[in-house]
Structures are given as structure tokens and as C-alpha cells.
Amino acid sequence: MTTSVKRPSNRTLIASSLTGTTIEYFDFFAYATAASLVFNKVFFPDHDPLVGTILAFGGIAVGFVARPFGAALFGHFGDRVGRKSALFVTLSIMGIGTCGIGLVPSYDQIGIWAPILLMVLRLLQGLALGGEWGGAVLITHEHAKPGKEGALTSFPSSGMPLGLMLSTLCFLGMSAMISDSAFESWGWRVPFIIGVALVGVGLFIRSRIPETDDMIELKKSDDHAKMPLAVLFRTRMASLLLCAFAFLAQGFYFYAAYSFGVAYGTESVGYSYNSLLVSTLLFSFMYLVSILFSGWLSDRLGRKRVMYFGFAATFVTVIPFFAMLSSGSLSVAVLAFVMAGISNGFMYGPYAALLCEAFEAKVRYTGISLGLTIGGVLGSAFSPMLFTESFRMTNSWMPAAAFVMVSAIISAGAVAALKKANGSASGALGSRGSLGEQPPSADAPATAMRS
Template identity: 40%
Template sequence: MGNQEPLLAGVEKNDTPTAKERRKVLAASFIGTAIEWYDFFLYGAAAALIFGPQFFPTTDPLTGTLAAFATFAVGFIARPIGGVLMGHFGDRVGRKSMLLISMFLMGGATVAIGALPNYAAIGVWAPILLVTLRFLQGLGVGGEWGGAVLMAVEYAPRKSRALYGSFPQMGLPAGIILSNLVFIAVTSIFAKDVFQSWGWRLPFLMSGALIIVALYLRLRIQESPSFKQVKHSGEVENNPLKTVITRHGMTVMLAGAVSIASPAIGYIYSVYMLSYGTGVLGLPQPTMLWLIVLAAVVHLVTVYLGATLSDRFGQKRLFTLGAALVTLWAFPFFALINTANPGLILLAFAVMLLAQSFMAGPQAAMIAELFPSTVRYSGASIAYQIGSILGGGFAPLIATSLYATYKSSNPIALYLLILGALSLGSILLLKVGRYNASYEALQQPDGSQANRISGNRAVEENRRS
């Protein structure tokens, strides 16, 4: 177990969150994150199926698809910026307010995409505005992950930190399921020409109603206990980003490298495979959409499993197992997919997502606990977003380019293997569990308050000495 941050003055033992408060936080973290990922992955599905001809018209379909996937990557360029900005204010103002702002950014941009005129209507302004809105989506989701994870982990019981932290992680496959089900429904209801003309806009416009639900849930929760402690102690950092870089720079870089393989797997199967399955393997679009949905159901269950196992056997142990499995399964993964047999494709997805879930399950709590609560939002957000942009943001674009160049899936498999090996090597070097983020772990053994000297700084000084 990592170091414990003692209870600070102003926060009494009887302020321990109730079971009802914890359920509210978990619901707000899971549902809110699922809706944000619905918005984010909706763009991915549209990039694979519709955005090429709508916003990047060209006589070469591959060029249009590459351009669409490039705008998908723009969201990942924005994510670290969102992580830095919202991490800064999340450590200074609070976690809850940043979650509300991230929801407004993501929801507003998604609805605007649904109403955006295409290239035929406004010419070059169409792709320019699309890229701008995608950038806003990236800002929103860049700050979302850190806030949702910290709210869950900092409310967690002492022995269930990974499980609580996995609820925002489970929002990702839930978002994939929702976005693809909506696309399946729309493509089934409307004729192809109607879908191409305006039917594709409906899933984006639906986001407006979903955002209202998420905002309602998030407005009903209280600020996290850990941030309350920081605020009561008067130890709010004036410049969290500077503190993270100067005191925890190596930890941020290692945690970023650890986080590379997991998002790459997520975006290869949920975004690139839609294009690969239909364009290369010749499978019907509905078949690929359903395979991605079924795989996301497996993903949802296995993230929960990975979190539960990591609370029992250790976060680092489970993460290491997952990263090792990624490197071993990279080539069999594509060998099964290339059979074009839906059953074997689903098997390939399921095993790879089990490996990914052994990483994603413990990942949230593990990264959160690398940093003291005074800079936890900044540290966790930056580390996670480094991994996301290097591993996930460019994965569909890189995979598409590799296949276009070599006409083989082997280079893509090698690419996944290298990312898995990078995460594996990094987790072996990372010292996990430095700061126990659970509220209950912040209590002194006798339940008394610590003195007014900051527990965060005391723990930090003890660790460094």
C-alpha cells in the first residue's frame, strides 16, 4: 500500500461519504463519461463512413478516408490541452466544476457538428469548421477523464479504489455501444441516399438531450473529499502544472508511456476496424457495426473484471499481465480478423479487449495515486492524455496508412506489438501506489485529525527523503 495522506483540519471523520453519496458519484461518473464517449466515438464512426464524401470530396475514396481520420486525430491533439487547462483549474477550483464545463464543451460541439453544412453547401469552410468543432470535443474529453476518475477514486472505500475508478473507464465501451447502436438504427431506418444526405446528422443532434441528463446527475453530487481537504488546509497550489513538471516530471512521462497501448487497442477495434472490415474484407457495414457493439459489451464486462481482480491481486500485477498479453496477441489478432469470419473476428476482439481491460481496469486508480491530491487532477490528466494522443489519437490514421503502403495487416500487428511492449516496459519501471487516494485511507489510525501542516507536503517530503 502506498503512503497515506493524513486527514486535514476542517474535515471531520463524520464527513465520510455515505453509501448514497458514493452511488450518486458512480452514476454521474459512469453515465456522464459514457455520454461524452458517445459523442467522441460518434465522430469516429462518421469519419469511417460519412465524413469523407461530405466534407472532403475527392475522386479517391482512400484520400477522403485519410482526411476524415486526420480530423479524428485533431481531437487528440486538443486532449492534452484540455487536460492541462482543466487539470489546472480542477486542482485550484475543484473537480466538479470542470466536469460540468467538459460536458458543455463536448455536447455543444457534437450538436453543432450535426447542424454543420457540408462542403457542397459552404465549400472550404465546411472542413475548417468541422476541424474546429472536433478540437472543442478534444478539449472537453481531455478534461473529462481526470475529473471523472478523481471523483470516483477519491470517494472510494479503501479496498475498492480500482473498482470505483473503473466506472469512468466503463463509460468508454458504453459510449461505443450507444454510438454504434444509434448508427445501426439510423442506417437501418433510412435509405442509403437519405442517410448520406441528412440522416447521419440525427445521432449528433440527439446528443443535446443526453447532455441534459448528464448535467442533471453531475449537478447533484458534492465536491470530492480530497479536494475539500486541500481547500480547508489552505494548501491549494498556485501553479499545479509547474509543480507537477518540476516535482513529478519523470512520473508523468512514465505514466504517459504506460497509458499508450490501452487507447490504441480501443481505437483500432472501434474506429479503424469499421473501415478495414468494410473496405478491405468486404463485410457488410451492419455486420461490422454489430461486431463492434458485441465486442464493446465484452469490453464493458472485462473492465469490471480487471478492476475487481486488481483490487484483490494488485494494480501493477494486473496491468503487467494485460500489457504482456497485448504483445502476444497482436499477430493472432489480425490473423483471425483476416479470415473475414464474424465469429473469429469476435473472438479476436474479445481476447484483445480482455488484455486491454487488464490494463484499463486498474489504470484509473493507479495513475491517480501517483500524485498527491494538491496536483492530482493535473498529473493524472496530463499523463493519461500523453498516452492517449501517442497511442490512440493517431492509431486509425497510422493503421490506414500502413495498409495503404504495404497492402498487408502485418505492419499494423507489429505496430500494436510495439505499443504493447512499450507499455509493458514502462509499467515495470513505474513505482505505483505512492499516494492512496481513498478518502478512508486519509484517516489517521486513531481517527484523529492531523495538525494544520499539510499532509500532502509532509508525505511528499518524506517520500523524497
């Protein structure tokens, strides 16, 4: 393949992909944090606290349901027009949705229109995020040197915990500086306004990244898919479903710890908001470190081996997590969140490279975006409500733990089956490393996974 552009440095790739995904996840998780803390009072005050929390978590579901549609839309745009152009649009739309959430009036001010507007704006966030992660991962993977794909694509994935850390710090700072009544009245809006200001920074950094050689060559070739989604469904449906189910456990455990865990800890165990915000901050930090480490490790041991460790850790730690959270001891609860963060990171770190290596270039943006977002709907969209409702019915966290354990088994099976489903995807899966169990060769040809 003829090189059309100079490959950007690893530092530039990391800055571009990590900044964008961090901003988008900052905005996305700001909603989830506010839903756990105040949205049941601000937008659903006529319901009892537990029902209000379930309704507030409904916005999480709306965002995740919108993400596959955003993945299909921006995947088509990214596979047809270019990776870089799609990433500019997704970040801009996320800024609009986030600004709106920060400014939408409360239920006391405009009545039923408040939760309606909240859900519409959450829909915009979901559409944008549906195309963001896939594009950021893809432009990094296609620019990466052979044998470094897992390490580099773990950086845009780490935007998830980094965005969570930043949003948590904002909420923690606001709740510490102002009274509870002021926080419920206006303080929770500040992180959303800050998120809008960061969008411009992300757009500037992304302007420095050139389009990938894969995309340039694809646009010149006769193999360019006019309807990437149709080609994907016709030729890679099994791969798509397996990639989605591979994400299931990560989504279940993440929201069991982050959203349901915070709500359970504050409302049932009696921890303060601030103490659990600090715990989730440590959860996010360990999640971040584990993503980066496991992505690097997957270049040496193979994607599957590393992810199997994450699934096994999820299966054996989720019951101890809830038991430790229920102890009433803050120090023990902090250790529980640290443990959950590590388990989540090992499932998610190699996931981006795994997906990139499962689809050829002409449907890669659409394939990896839909793989993640469908997995998000299955594993994340309704899990907070599912956990909360099961707790309401049983007054026990055991059903939530059981859901997570079952999801770990399902995801491990999906990863195990993925190589067979994609055995003839591009004729080079084994040589690039990574769906198989053999580590990639350091001198693997640069075009091995290029379609």
C-alpha cells in the same frame, strides 16, 4: 482529516461519474464511427476513398491533440477551484461541440468551410474530454472507501466502451431504418443530436455529488498549489511520462481494432457496414465487462499484475485478430473483436486507480488528466492514420500488428518503472495498495493516500 461532507453512496458515485463519461465518449466516438463510415464522402468527396478515410481520421487526431490542452486547463481549474465545478464546464462544452458537428453543412453545400468547421468543433470536443475523464475518476477515487478504489474508478473508465456501444447502436439503427443515400445525407447526424439531449441529464445527476474532502481540505491548507501545472512539471515529470506511456498499448490496440479494423474490414475484406457495426458492439461489450472486472481484481491483486496480463494478451492476440478479421467469415470476425475487447479491458480497468495513486492531491487532477491525454496523443491520435497509411504502402495489416506489439512492450515497461518514479510521492503508496504488487488491506486508513 476532518470530514467536511457526507460521503455519497457508491450508487450515486457510479451514476454521476459513469453518466458523464458515457455521454462525453458517446459524443467523441460518434465522430470516429462517422469517420469510418461516411465522412470521407460527406466532407472530403474530391479524394479517393482511402485518402478520404485518412483525412476523416485526421479529426480523430485533432481531438486527441486538443485533449492535453483541455487537461491542463481543466486540471488547473479542478485543482484550484474544485473537482465538481470543472466537471460541469467540461460536459457543457462537449454538448456545444457535438451539436455543432450534427448541424455542420456538407462539403457540397459550403465547400472547404465544411471540413474546417468540422475540425474546429472536433477541437472543442477534445478540449472538453481532456478534463472530463480525470475529474470523473478523481471525484470517485477521493470519495471511495479504502480498498474499493480500483472497482469504483473503473466505472468512469467504462464510460468509454459504454459510450461507444450507444453510438454504435445509434448508427446501426439509423443505417438499418433508412437507405444508404439517406444515411449519408442526414442519418449520420442523428446520434450527434441525441448526444446533446443527454448532456442535460448528465448535468442534473452531477449536481447531486458534493465536493470531495480532499479538495475541501486542500483549499484550507497552505499546501494549495497556485500553479498546479508548474508544480507537476517540477516535481512529477517522470511520473507523468510513465503514466502516459502506460496508456500507449491500450490506445494502439483499441484503434487498430475499432477504427482501422472497421475500415479494413469493409473496404478490403468486403464485410458490410452493419455486420462490422454489430462486431464492434460486441467488442465494446466485452471491453466494458473486462474494465469493470479488472478494476475490481486490481483491488485484490494489485494494479500492475492485472495490467501485465492485459499487455501480454495484447501482444499475443493482435496477429490472430487481423488474421481472423481477414478470413471473410463474419462469425470468425466477431470472435476476433471479442478477443480484442477483453485484452483492451484488462489494460484499461486498473489504469484510473494507478494514476490517482501516482500524484498527491494538489496536482492530482492535472496529473491524471495529462497522463491520460498525453498517452492518448502518443497511442491514439495518429494511430488510425498510421495504420491506414502503412496498409496503403504495403497492402498488409502486419505493420499495424507490429506497432501494437511494440506498444505493449513499451507500456509494460512504463508500468514496471512507475513505482520507482513515485516511490516518495506521498509516503503512502504501499499502504493504499496499489502501485505495488501487494493487495491493499481492507482496513487501510482512510487518509493513507490523502495529501
